[in-house]
Amino acid sequence: MSDSVIANFDVNGRSREVLVKPYHTLLEILREDLGLTGTKHGCELGECGACTVLVDGLPQLSCLLLPHQVEGKEITTIEGLAEGDELHPLQEAFVEAGAVQCGYCTPSMLLTAKALLEGDPSPSRQEIAEALSGNLCRCTGYEAITRAVELAATRMDT
Amino acid sequence: MRVVGKPLAKVDARAKVTGSTLYADDLIFSDTLFCKLLRSPHPYARIKHMDLNAAKAVEGVVAVITGNDLPVKYGILPISQDEHALESEKVRYVGDPVAAVAAFDEETAALAAEKIRVEYEVLDPVTSIEEALSEPTDEPIHDYGGPANIHKMAALSFGDLEAGFAEADHIREDVFFYGGNTHLPMEQHSAIATYVNGKLTLWSSTQTPHYVHRTISKVLDLPMQAIRVVATPHGGGFGGKTDPFSHELAVCKLAMVTGKPVKCTLTREEVFYAHRGRHPVLMWVRTGMKSNGRITAMHFKTALDGGAYGSYGVATMFYTGALQTTTYDIPAYRFEGARVFTNKAPCGPKRGHGTPQPRFALELHLDKMAEDLGLDPVEVRRRNYVSPNTTTVNWLRITSCGLEEITDQVLQASSYVNRQRAVGHGMGFAVASYLCGAGLPIYWNKLPHSECLIKLDRGGVTVYCGATDIGQGSDTVIATLVAEELGLWPSDIRLVTGDTGFAPVDLGSYSSRVTFMAGNAALDAARKLRNLLAEVAAESMGCLPGEIVTGDGKFGTLSFEETTQLAQERFGAISTVGSYRPPDLAGPYKGSGVGPSPAYSYSAAVVDIDVDPETGIIKVNKVWLAHDIGRSINPVSVRGQVEGGVYMGLGEALMEEQAYRKAMPKQPSMLDYKSLTSVDMPEVETILVETDDPEGPYGAKEVGQGPLLPVVPAVVSAVHDALGVWIDQVPVTPDKIMKALDAKAKGQAPRFGPKSFPDIAYPQYVKVDTPHVATQAI
Structure with a gap:
């Protein structure tokens, strides 16, 4: 382990100190070292968006981030979206609107949408589509996901 | 109807939005080894020699296997048993697997796989339909079929074609080409196997656990009852995970060889080689x-x-x-x-x-x-x-x-x-x-295509069915049908699906068969259970079973729990079964x-x-x-x-x-x-x-x-x-x-x-x- 380094960052409000290989990605650290398997991998090359997490509130591809790039940062994964047993309005809306089929892209879609709505509480359909355009989904044709984000936006805005 | 036709939440949606659903690559067992496949870089080549020594010498490598360890041929169709899990004589496409390594971690397995020396004699590849129809410059790709590289041909004629054309006022001919494409599931294929007390268990991202089970039995020469295949929650199939795959057989064999759990997850590049996509x-x-x-x-x-x-x-x-x-x-x-x-x-x-x-x-x-x-x-x-x-x-x-x-x-x-x-x-x-x-069915038999078992115990309903939810919502369909019959909500129903060890058979998620076939099997079992419960409820209420109205968790005036208690007092343990086999239509x-x-x-x-x-x-x-x-x-x-x-x-x-x-x-x-x-x-x-x-x-x-x-x-x-x-x-x-x-x-x-x-x-x-x-x- 001589080439390992200590990384420090917050994950879902909890401060973590992890001994990692400096060339391991945040995706690997989350899934393999911290056991947070809700973050998915689809390509490990930054092509599919499935591994999206929030870093200081902004959507980032965890498969392209090395530990030194997230040192001291606040990371939110899908496990950090609900408040205890209470789902985030986006999660509620995804369940209701049928935005979840196989569910593999769902964590990345939810986190990307969360960042979108925090910046713009009532985005247009086009703005939603643009925000989600880096996250691929093969099941839904994006239609139900867009509807779910609209539904959540309406509810969160009132 | 109370729940059928209603826009209710899918039964697995909540777990999926919270990230708690465990897909195949999310599974890890104590002391798991990681497997990497070595694949052919050539479209067509003879394997002259393989040297595993350098790979075996890598620290952290536990086992290396080749086609010699998995010599039995298989294929999803009985008439096309033309694949080896690992090829030992000839490779037939870029990506054809030739060896598998198990090591303490994935990086070591990948490093060792690269150290396997394979000497190939490169052959002239067949690259198009036209080339495949003409005499090959090298030997045909397979030793069956033909002439040339034709796999299979058929010609069928129904009715009087010549008379039909003679009757026509206008005749037209056209030629079309449909390019091939691939499924591109978001989830890469992944499988993990254990071998404990002579029993093999495989968890895999598959649409067809039953056929994978049969293939393992054949290739690894294990009795059917020594095998359990679990289709894990699925990150997208679209038909791409309906064949038995090399990585599935390799992790099973490596688990048997090493006595440890062995896992293999394909890279995205490998998913394109696994393919099985749309035919051009x-x-x-x-x-x-x-x-x-x-x-x-x-x-x-x-x-x-x-x-x-x-x-x-x-x-x-x-x-x-x-x-x-x-x-x-x-x-x-x-x-x-x-x-x-x-x-x-x-x-x-x-x-x-x-x-x-x-x-x-x-x-x-x-x-x-x-x-x-x-x-x-x-x-x-x-x-x-x-x-x-x-x-x-x-x-x-x-x-x-x-x-x-x-x-x-x-x-x-x-x-x-x-x-x-x-x-x-x-x-x-x-x-x-x-x-x-x-x-x-894919292999000839007269057995049911779908079977379902419902267990009732102190108000709890568990449905066991081999059907595999690949995101299309088959678990929700089955829960909805059973809930409708029993007057419950779909979310009240516990499901054990896609598991060849614990659930009765369903042939798999292909050919759009699950709602129709597994649905009918579930309905069959649910109706039997409803009849049984209606009988005891009617007895208690002093009316006829046909007069019992179900809904909102009630059988007539009794709660569902009261009804099940009465039924268990009278019959003891309760389960019902259902099955579906389509009519003879060929x-x-x-x-x-x-x-x-x-x-x-x-x-x-x-x-x-x-x-x-x-x-x-x-x-x-x-x-x-x-x-x-x-x-x-x-x-x-x-x-x-x-x-x-x-x-x-x-x-x-x-x-x-x-x-x-x-x-x-x-x-x-x-x-x-x-x-x-x-x-x-x-x-x-x-x-x-x-x-x-x-x-x-x-x-x-x-x-x-x-x-x-x-x-x-x-x-x-x-x-x-x-x-x-x-x-x-x-x-x-x-x-x-x-x-x-x-x-x-x-x-x-x-x-x-x-x-x-x-x-x-x-x-x-x-x-x-x-x-x-x-x-x-x-």
Whole structure:
């Protein structure tokens, strides 16, 4: 382990100190070292968006981030979206609107949408589509996901 | 009905939005080893020698296996047992696995795999259908089939073709090509195996745990009862996870060799090699028509590029000729098909299995015939629509059929008939039909296709069924059907599915069979349980069982818990079972096993596009899709399947293609393999038509595959509507449109597409007697 380094960052409000290989990605650290398997991998090359997490509130591809790039940062994964047993309005809306089929892209879609709505509480359909355009989904044709984000936006805005 | 037909949440959605669902690659057991496969870099080569010593010497490597350790051949179809988990003599495509390494971690396994020295004698690859049809320069790819590299051919003739053509006022021939494409599931294939006390368990991202179970038994020579295969929650299949795969067999063997859990997750690049995707198909069709648009005869020829192995290919080949007749009443029909081997990743079943290609050809061919005769293309179709409760010329039984209704509704919603005509704007219309489950199993047997067991204990209901939820919502369908019968909510039902050790059999999530078949099995078991509970409730209430009303967790005036307590006091332990086997539907001819289904779904699409005549770039504005669903068990899920099918159809029509350069994959990455993103996806208007199928559970039919089918020809038809050119080849990329426009400008035929169909020495056709066909008046 001589080439390992200590990384420090917050994950879902909890401060973590992890001994990692400096060339391991945040995706690997989350899934393999911290056991947070809700973050998915689809390509490990930054092509599919499935591994999206929030870093200081902004959507980032965890498969392209090395530990030194997230040192001291606040990371939110899908496990950090609900408040205890209470789902985030986006999660509620995804369940209701049928935005979840196989569910593999769902964590990345939810986190990307969360960042979108925090910046713009009532985005247009086009703005939603643009925000989600880096996250691929093969099941839904994006239609139900867009509807779910609209539904959540309406509810969160009132 | 209380829960059937209601827009209720899917039973697995909450776990999926919180990230707590465990997919195959999320599983890890104590002391797990990690496996990497070594794959061929050559499309076609003989293996002269393999040296494993350097790999075995890497620190952290526990085992290295090759084809010598897994010598038994297998294949999903009994007639195509042509694969080895690891090849030891010959590799047949770039990506063909030759060795597997198990190590303490993935990096070590990958490093060791690279240190395996393989000496290849490179052979001349077969790269196209045309090459596969002619004498090979090297030996044929396989030692069966032939002549040349032909895998399988068939020729079937129904009715009097010559008389049909003689009767026609107009005869037309066309040639089409449908490019191959791949499933691109978001989840890479992954599998993990344990071997404990002589019992092997495999958790895998598979659509067909039952067939994987059988294959493991054969290849590893283990008794069926020593094996358990669990289909884990699934990150997308679309047909791409229906074959048994090398990595699944390798982790099983390595678990047996090492005594430790072994896991293998494919990289995205490897997923492109695993493939089993849409076959590229070259097609020729000749149709005779009366001047009023009535079809008198049709002759359809196909040639499929199968890639390196058999897979489902023989079935795929038959499917390219089977379902032309389930939308159109064709009085005389001949089909000739051939599948060839080439040195490319093996093709298999993808959403629509072998039917999107001929549907694309057929719909455009009818458009062209209508244009020739000066008839309305919709009207030409209507004049030939099959009627409910008829039998087609190739012996397929049609029961419920909403073709007329979906046509009416999609035309009305889209205003297709009164569309604005302008250069660069177009609309296209097409219809299609698909199976509600293959009428015959993959291997011959008379057992049920689906079985279900319901256990009742102190108010808790658990349903055990082999059905595999691949995201399409089959768990929700089963829970909904059982909940409806028992007066509960779907979320009250506990499910054990996709598990060959704990649940009775279901053949798998393919051929759109699960709602119909597993649904009927679940309904059978649930009704038996309901009857039993109604009996004790009635006894307690002093009424007849038939008078018991269920709902809101009640049996009559008793709560569900009280009723189950009474039932257990009287009967002891309680469970009921149900099963489903489709009726015998195959016609009296060889090859009739492909096509029969207990019901057919129907879909009609209208696509609205703008296409730039300067660049050939297409913008899809909107898609209307009307679907005969029989009945929606869950309308939100049904709509999701329609939208997903439209999306995938648009991808195939516009951009998706698994392309090769001299048998080398051109784009084995998600960056280069183009698919629609959220900004490319148009609005979809879904119209559901309920025809209440007499044999479907609560009248339900399929929706997973059918809605993709009409989208592809409707896009191409819209291009013709917009620019007056025919693009007889998908994907319709801008360069093809520009070439067709160039041809048009030069006064040549305004089209892009294959020029001719090769001369294939099909066998002498089998003449099949026609069933009693309820024909429409000619």
